Amino acid sequence: MMAMASLITLVAGCGAVTTSSPGSATSNSSKSSKPVIGMTLMTLTNPYFSEMASSAKADAAKLGMKLEYEGANFSQATQLSQVDAFIQQHVSAVMIAPADAGSAGTLVLALNKAHIPVFTIDTNVEPSSYKSQGGHIVEFVQSNNYKAGVIAGQEMVKYLHGHGHIGWLDFPLATSVLQRDAGFESVIKKYPGIKVVSRLNGKGTTPGGLSATADMLEAHPHIKAIFDINAPCGLGAVDAIRAAHKVGQVAVIGLSGSEQAVSAIQNNSVYKYGVMQEPELESKIEIHSIYNYLHGKKVKPLILTSVFRITKQDAAHYAPLAYK
The missing domain is CATH 3.40.50.2300 (Response regulator)
Structure with a gap:
């Protein structure tokens, strides 16, 4: 618990963020008084991801945000459809654990075009699939x-x-x-x-x-x-x-x-x-990062959580x- 608290403090204690990046929080078109966060994970059949999703939903609620999550059943096409639905919904941010890291740049670019900040968790999107086209991910949280x-x-x-x-x-x-x-x-x-x-x-x-x-x-x-x-x-x-x-x-x-x-x-x-x-810790950190980002604070581009020998x-x- 001490490690969790120190990491969250680290995320929360950063300064102001610029608003000119593709994923700028201030450019989002959502007009809801309660920010809605979209989350699409590669699967929800793995208990690792189902716990990550339920924990993120609870932590978002504590911060006055609403989290809506989906599982992609390891399908890139399904995940693209879920991201499109989040765009149509004008969510405030989207968290992604890509079903296919090598092809998921299309998700990042679509969200960037809609001015919705992108956060990745557990598994990152392959940089070559979006960076050459000017794509941007705000933060990636994963275990080591x-x-x-x-x-x-x-x-x-x-x-x-x-x-x-x-x-x-x-x-x-x-x-x-x-x-x-x-x-x-x-x-x-x-x-x-x-x-x-x-x-x-x-x-x-x-x-x-x-x-x-x-x-x-x-x-x-x-x-x-x-x-x-x-x-x-x-x-x-x-x-x-x-x-x-x-x-x-x-x-x-x-x-x-x-x-x-x-x-x-x-x-x-x-x-x-x-x-x-610890999937619960990963999601807790990322939810706090999203909250801070939407309130004009900087967040770290990469956060690694600890792993333990059993x-x-x-x-x-x-x-x-x-x-x-």
């Missing part, structure tokens, strides 16, 4: 994904004692995942005894993680561990390992901040180590922070 990948890599090395075949559940459409990938790879590449024998798209979902892990285990029966890029993927991997009767033979290590994942780490039969993020020994300690 590179560090999360580094921690997962360290735990993987420790678990395998530097040797063994591993599988990798990926989701390359999200820049946040690419950062986790980079952090993980920066560690394991130093250990030639650890070999990635399969790297498949787990689609960021439990069914995707289950299917990809089942394929890995069938094609590479000597895999000793699976790296997952989020809790739903990891839980799918756990299900696949149980179905293949490989409990005690294959471990899951990776991003694991949901209640179910933290509980699985505490049980420790398959999910051995994890890394926790082991069997401290899982109970971190359980209250887990998202549902």
Whole structure:
């Protein structure tokens, strides 16, 4: 809680902002006495994002704003339609966690054209998709994904004692995942005894993680561990390992901040180590930033929140922070 308070104070304590940028707060055409904030997330089926949305809505209300949120079901076309609806509604600002980071520049440019400030959360829009056309994002808030990948890599090395075949559940459409990938790879590449024998798209979902892990285990029966890029993927991997009767033979290590994942780490039969993020903190910071921006204050272009290593020994300690 102290970290949350200090970060919010940091955001709130900035000075005046210029009003000439494409996303200038003073240029918005909304005439509502209560600012309306639009939020479109890549999905709401992942509890990470559903908690982020509900927390943002509550925090916005406390500040006298109204938040309307949507899930895009991992569809760029759906997200574009949602952004268009927010533009027609003349909202005061829009928060985006893009379904496809590489193509989401169209969302940013459309909002810029409508003079609606853009804020991104968890996953950023690929800069090359909008900056060359003069696009502008006010602020991006995310957990320290590179560090999360580094921690997962360290735990993987420790678990395998530097040797063994591993599988990798990926989701390359999200820049946040690419950062986790980079952090993980920066560690394991130093250990030639650890070999990635399969790297498949787990689609960021439990069914995707289950299917990809089942394929890995069938094609590479000597895999000793699976790296997952989020809790739903990891839980799918756990299900696949149980179905293949490989409990005690294959471990899951990776991003694991949901209640179910933290509980699985505490049980420790398959999910051995994890890394926790705080979606509630990310959304709280961004909502306060939007409030400050709309009131003429500067906000930071990038804010990183902390991540935490989770082991069997401290899982109970971190359980209250887990998202549902």
